[in-house]
Amino acid sequence: MYRIIRFLLFLFPAEQSHSIVMFIIKSTRYIPFLPCLLRKLLSVKNKSLEREVFGITFQNPIGFAAGFDKNAEIFDLLGNFGFSFVEIGTVTPKSQPGNPKPRNFRLKKDNAIINRMGFNNDGLSAIIKRLREKRNRTVIVGGNIGKNTVIANTDAVSDYLKTFKGLYDYVDYFTVNVSCPNVDNLTQLQNKTDLEILLKSLVNERKYMDVYKPVLVKISPDLSFEQIDDTLYIIRETGIDGVVATNTTTSREGLKTTAKEIEEIGHGGLSGQPLTKRSLEIVRYICEQTSGKLPVIAVGGIMTVADAINMFEAGASLIQLYTGYIYRGPGFVKKIQKALTSQGM
Numbered sequence: 001m002y003r004i005i006r007f008l009l010f011l012f013p014a015e016q017s018h019s020i021v022m023f024i025i026k027s028t029r030y031i032p033f034l035p036c037l038l039r040k041l042l043s044v045k046n047k048s049l050e051r052e053v054f055g056i057t058f059q060n061p062i063g064f065a066a067g068f069d070k071n072a073e074i075f076d077l078l079g080n081f082g083f084s085f086v087e088i089g090t091v092t093p094k095s096q097p098g099n100p101k102p103r104n105f106r107l108k109k110d111n112a113i114i115n116r117m118g119f120n121n122d123g124l125s126a127i128i129k130r131l132r133e134k135r136n137r138t139v140i141v142g143g144n145i146g147k148n149t150v151i152a153n154t155d156a157v158s159d160y161l162k163t164f165k166g167l168y169d170y171v172d173y174f175t176v177n178v179s180c181p182n183v184d185n186l187t188q189l190q191n192k193t194d195l196e197i198l199l200k201s202l203v204n205e206r207k208y209m210d211v212y213k214p215v216l217v218k219i220s221p222d223l224s225f226e227q228i229d230d231t232l233y234i235i236r237e238t239g240i241d242g243v244v245a246t247n248t249t250t251s252r253e254g255l256k257t258t259a260k261e262i263e264e265i266g267h268g269g270l271s272g273q274p275l276t277k278r279s280l281e282i283v284r285y286i287c288e289q290t291s292g293k294l295p296v297i298a299v300g301g302i303m304t305v306a307d308a309i310n311m312f313e314a315g316a317s318l319i320q321l322y323t324g325y326i327y328r329g330p331g332f333v334k335k336i337q338k339a340l341t342s343q344g345m
């Protein structure tokens with residue numbers, strides 16, 4: 001069934017398909033009994049799927065990764081599709097249009113996507129308004145935070161602090177995005193000095209809040225193991241609660257899509273199948289280095305049930321889907337849930 005839907009959706013450019021899907025999901029809000037029916041059809045409800053991670057109870061370990069519901073428009077509805085958590089954003093203090101279109105491309109031969117969206121979002125105040133309207137929700141919400149593109153890295157801390165403070169009362173945990181390859185020089189914030197200053201500032205700000213909210217860092221798959229070691233050291237020193245591994249890659253290695261097509265698409269972050277191996281390797285490395293004590297949300301190239309299981313076996317506490325969900329469709333979450341329950345994971 002999804003093959004037909006996907007065939008039709010793939011007739012449109014990727015960003016247009018995304019808008020169509022957003023529209024369809026939004027419409028489910030207005031059809032009586034449909035949310036309930038979807039929930040029944042598309043998910044498994046089983047106590048064994050429940051996970052307690054960084055002090056939060058997740059009904060199951062599968063979430064939607066950042067970048068799909070950038071503006072907090074449908075996160076509550078994604079619960080009906082089986083997701084227990086959704087990461088909204090990346091949110092920046094001010095609204096911004098992102099990079100010129102086209103900026104989102106499918107690589108069908110590789111089951112992959114290249115995007116250079118560039119943090120297009122409605123900005124903090126519009127997003128807070130939506131989160132406030134949807135306080136009554138069944139999903140855990142992560143706030144993925146970033147900086148406006150016009151803000152230089154030297155002033156990044158104040159931008160991250162603005163989104164952090166602004167979203168604090170409305171999300172359940174935070175993900176600090178310093179790994180998006182589509183915003184000029186953003187990934188440089190992953191260097192030891194800048195990352196330490198940024199994370200210290202956020203954690204320090206949290207001390208003044210009444211309620212403790214976990215703060216995670218989202219890392220790039222393009223970091224070397226040495227750089228990951230540095231990041232883990234900073235995470236330990238600053239008291240960060242976990243890692244989201246990984247964002248998209250700038251690598252174009254081993255693709256079936258021709259070099260000419262890749263060149264025509266241009267720069268951007270690659271996600272999906274070509275990322276599977278590297279993300280798994282990084283998740284496994286982090287879990288080993290931290291003896292499983294640091295919660296890891298695994299994301300990147302989870303395209304099959306086996307990919308999901310591999311992430312958990314490598315030590316991930318939770319997983320997030322994006323490209324895999326686009327290619328596999330709404331039945332994918334339930335398939336993973338079924339496999340987890342049948343394997344007692």
Ligand SMILES: Cc1cc2nc3c(=O)[nH]c(=O)nc-3n(C[C@H](O)[C@H](O)[C@H](O)COP(=O)(O)O)c2cc1C
Pocket residue numbers: 065066067068070089090104113115117119144177180218246247248271272273275299300301302320321322323324
């Ligand atoms: C179109 C698109 C937009 C994205 N936007 C964001 C974003 O705004 N912030 C972020 O942290 N990650 C963003 N991502 C990265 C995903 O959250 C995820 O880390 C990455 O795609 C790897 O997972 P996947 O292979 O399952 O897609 C985006 C990915 C795609 C495909």
